[in-house]
Amino acid sequence: MVKNFNFITVIFIFLLLISCGKEDYIGPPIEAQFGELIIQEPFSSDKPVGVDFSLNDTVRFFSEFSISANFNINISGRNSGANFTISGTGKNLSNVFWAGNSDNIFFKQYEWCDVVLSFDNSDTTLSDSILILGERDFSNLGYLLTSYEDPSEYGLVNSQNTTQLQVLNNSSIAIHGNNFLDISGEGSNTYFGATRISILLGGISEPNKSNIFFNGFFKSDLNGSAVVVKMFEDENNDGSYDQGIDEAWTYKFTLNSNGVWNKESFNFDNFTVDQTAGNVQIDGNLNVGNIIRLDVVCSQNGNSFGNFGYFVDYLILTYNSSL
Amino acid sequence: MRIILTYTFIFSILTIFGQYPKFEIGGLSRALADNSFLDEMDTVNNDVKQDFNLVFDLAINGELNEFINFYSELRLGNSLEVFDTSSSYINLRRILIYGKLSKNTSFEIGDIDLKMTPFTLWNSQEEGTVNENRLANNFRDIQRYENFNNGNFWRRQGLVIKGNKSVFKDDTISYKSFGTRELASNEISTPDVFLYGSEIKYQSNIISLGLNHIDLFSNYKGINYDTNLNNHVFSTNFNLNFKKIKLHSEFGFSSLTNTMNNIDSKWIKGEFLNVGFNFDISDNLSFSTSFRSVSEDFSSPGSQSKRINYSLVPSMFAQTNNNTISRDISLSDIIYGVDFMRSNSIYNRTIDYGLDNFNPIFGVIEPYGLATPNRRGVSSDLTFSDSLKIITVNANFSFLTDLVGEGINTKRNYSNYSIAFDFSLNKLLGFDKQFVLNGGYSNSSSKRDHPIDLNVQNVNLKCNIIDLGLELEILKNLSVLGSYKRLFSNGLDYLSIRSNDFTIESYNAFQCDLVHEISSLGLAYDFNKKSSVLINYQILNFSDKILDNSFSINQFFVLVQIKF
Numbered sequence: 001m002v003k004n005f006n007f008i009t010v011i012f013i014f015l016l017l018i019s020c021g022k023e024d025y026i027g028p029p030i031e032a033q034f035g036e037l038i039i040q041e042p043f044s045s046d047k048p049v050g051v052d053f054s055l056n057d058t059v060r061f062f063s064e065f066s067i068s069a070n071f072n073i074n075i076s077g078r079n080s081g082a083n084f085t086i087s088g089t090g091k092n093l094s095n096v097f098w099a100g101n102s103d104n105i106f107f108k109q110y111e112w113c114d115v116v117l118s119f120d121n122s123d124t125t126l127s128d129s130i131l132i133l134g135e136r137d138f139s140n141l142g143y144l145l146t147s148y149e150d151p152s153e154y155g156l157v158n159s160q161n162t163t164q165l166q167v168l169n170n171s172s173i174a175i176h177g178n179n180f181l182d183i184s185g186e187g188s189n190t191y192f193g194a195t196r197i198s199i200l201l202g203g204i205s206e207p208n209k210s211n212i213f214f215n216g217f218f219k220s221d222l223n224g225s226a227v228v229v230k231m232f233e234d235e236n237n238d239g240s241y242d243q244g245i246d247e248a249w250t251y252k253f254t255l256n257s258n259g260v261w262n263k264e265s266f267n268f269d270n271f272t273v274d275q276t277a278g279n280v281q282i283d284g285n286l287n288v289g290n291i292i293r294l295d296v297v298c299s300q301n302g303n304s305f306g307n308f309g310y311f312v313d314y315l316i317l318t319y320n321s322s323l
Numbered sequence: 324m325r326i327i328l329t330y331t332f333i334f335s336i337l338t339i340f341g342q343y344p345k346f347e348i349g350g351l352s353r354a355l356a357d358n359s360f361l362d363e364m365d366t367v368n369n370d371v372k373q374d375f376n377l378v379f380d381l382a383i384n385g386e387l388n389e390f391i392n393f394y395s396e397l398r399l400g401n402s403l404e405v406f407d408t409s410s411s412y413i414n415l416r417r418i419l420i421y422g423k424l425s426k427n428t429s430f431e432i433g434d435i436d437l438k439m440t441p442f443t444l445w446n447s448q449e450e451g452t453v454n455e456n457r458l459a460n461n462f463r464d465i466q467r468y469e470n471f472n473n474g475n476f477w478r479r480q481g482l483v484i485k486g487n488k489s490v491f492k493d494d495t496i497s498y499k500s501f502g503t504r505e506l507a508s509n510e511i512s513t514p515d516v517f518l519y520g521s522e523i524k525y526q527s528n529i530i531s532l533g534l535n536h537i538d539l540f541s542n543y544k545g546i547n548y549d550t551n552l553n554n555h556v557f558s559t560n561f562n563l564n565f566k567k568i569k570l571h572s573e574f575g576f577s578s579l580t581n582t583m584n585n586i587d588s589k590w591i592k593g594e595f596l597n598v599g600f601n602f603d604i605s606d607n608l609s610f611s612t613s614f615r616s617v618s619e620d621f622s623s624p625g626s627q628s629k630r631i632n633y634s635l636v637p638s639m640f641a642q643t644n645n646n647t648i649s650r651d652i653s654l655s656d657i658i659y660g661v662d663f664m665r666s667n668s669i670y671n672r673t674i675d676y677g678l679d680n681f682n683p684i685f686g687v688i689e690p691y692g693l694a695t696p697n698r699r700g701v702s703s704d705l706t707f708s709d710s711l712k713i714i715t716v717n718a719n720f721s722f723l724t725d726l727v728g729e730g731i732n733t734k735r736n737y738s739n740y741s742i743a744f745d746f747s748l749n750k751l752l753g754f755d756k757q758f759v760l761n762g763g764y765s766n767s768s769s770k771r772d773h774p775i776d777l778n779v780q781n782v783n784l785k786c787n788i789i790d791l792g793l794e795l796e797i798l799k800n801l802s803v804l805g806s807y808k809r810l811f812s813n814g815l816d817y818l819s820i821r822s823n824d825f826t827i828e829s830y831n832a833f834q835c836d837l838v839h840e841i842s843s844l845g846l847a848y849d850f851n852k853k854s855s856v857l858i859n860y861q862i863l864n865f866s867d868k869i870l871d872n873s874f875s876i877n878q879f880f881v882l883v884q885i886k887f
Contacts, residue, residue: 026697028730030729067779
């Protein structure tokens, strides 16, 4: 009997030895959801007198909490209405900074921004404000088509149905700079004019079309308004688009008619071969290096009679991700 | 009608042409009348009553020929509430074809009962029991029977093939394989779900060694469904029998994925180990203890699926206090929520992918039985009975911890103590009529202290259950029965919420301070050992300080049972 007990004891000791415990824990930290949040260092930034994003400057935020918390920093422009949200988890904001980017429309120069720090599962909010001395330059994210500031960047094309085609100057309305295009038309047609942008052969440095995004800002309060983006290749390298020889590409999207600026982005993979109005399919391959022209057309969603149009500003191709 | 015609046809054919058919008939009959009503403060809820629902289950076991046998349970039901046949019904409760494929191999097809080990396929008992007396047991037995809970078996629909063969003189090798369909595809978005299992076991007088495998898997081919699930559990068990000591052990692992068609999908692996022994110290005293360690990722749907579906609402008075406060499933629903006519029982009949909901008021030490993930520790059991069987005592204790902390490095400590006794006073006092006292008490807790600078309240959840019962035979075969059951639970715990890939994604702060009581008084008359009538009145008291809710339910039952 004693022998049996010894045997059992040895087995137990062996099992206890081999079943060693783990040090780390599983799941999210318990304090992030249920801990009592106490602000140990008030919310502040390192740019109390303003930040100039045009010089690639950034804003760093500071605060410390009693627990590892899920926090959100919401930045909103008082004039532009632009927003940007930073979310994270931690006991402080040591690695949190803002480079002037926005979730939708752009922040503007000399604009005061309200910055609000809030937490999940807590009513605690902390506020600060930041003055923007210079806007961030987004053109280095890809290929800036036009921001309607420089007339040499673009051309305007009208049609018999165009009722408005004019670059307006109003910095309080423009998304970027001072200028934006007001384009509209009337009728049951689907072409009410366009912005035409010439692109130097090889000007788009990203060769893979799947990595390229078209981005633009549009504002419309006319129901059914749409945008057609047309892109033209110069496959025979003669310096112009030739119907029947070169290939055109098209993508159409409907605009939100909520009367405020909306950012529209889509990937180049969405382009399909344009086989309307004399355009034909050649090889069915979109070669980014052959693109010489891009038209942003004012159109409508269907073919009913009415007024259609929009304001447009800051057209840019970005690489690897949308703006 | 079709069922009756089918039966008549089978009987007729076999009686006329078959030389073999041998039939045995058995069954039971139950009639239940009950009336439940809330206290006078509730003026919105109507009384809930059944006016004598009568069921008659006819079991037929037939040997059709040398190889094929047939078993079925046919239910005939009626409500005496209406004096015609409009509420009558006939259901087929069970149908099973079984027999032999060869000398050493047999099969079962139809409604089969399946069980493997507590870590592979095991129907764990429902919560809330310590030592109930005859009043509650009557209803528990009915609930288990009505919901096909036969011991720790799962009732499934499928096929099982099993056999055994001797190798030497006093040993056998046995094997079993089964397959069941757990969920039928809707051909659009829901795939077929199957359960497959097999075990092989060598057993002699001294040693036994078994290998087990079970897999819950879906077949998404042919439907618009881009994920697939597989949940394997492999285990081996090894037992040794000495004269008075029996050693037992089982260890294994689970392997889970729900994105089979994704090349990058990861398999989530969990492990477990369970080892212990039973020691018969004397004829009257036995002791058993075991150590187990179950990893946080151990996933075993066959053994972790719960018997009660706590995501449902109680069938009776789901909202109280004039329909202003909802209540969860509690003791009284589990024991006394008997309804022969009801189709949506709170008893779960499915083996689920993922961990089922549970009600923490019953304790959180092992909501999924021995297979509860992320537990490690020791459980022991001591049973004593005197030679005259005047008193029988059973004590059980468990000390477990988290295997790995949840949301914090510190692990929870779990403990459970319980003691149960049956005291036959008639034997002590020399009475010739039954006079039995029984009772039980269990205390379950989970604790975890947090550092002060964490600013999170400590875990401290306690659950206590008391069972007291009395059975006094006042006249021949006529007994007075009394029972009192009390559950009081209070404290706070943070219950993990797991995603489909079994990882903890958040927590639910569970807090309670409540008391549930059942005070019951009844009269039972036994016509014979298999037939009885029970009249029972009870008051259920619920009090919840957190919700500031208290109410009472009064219940009256008349239960007639006849078995043959």
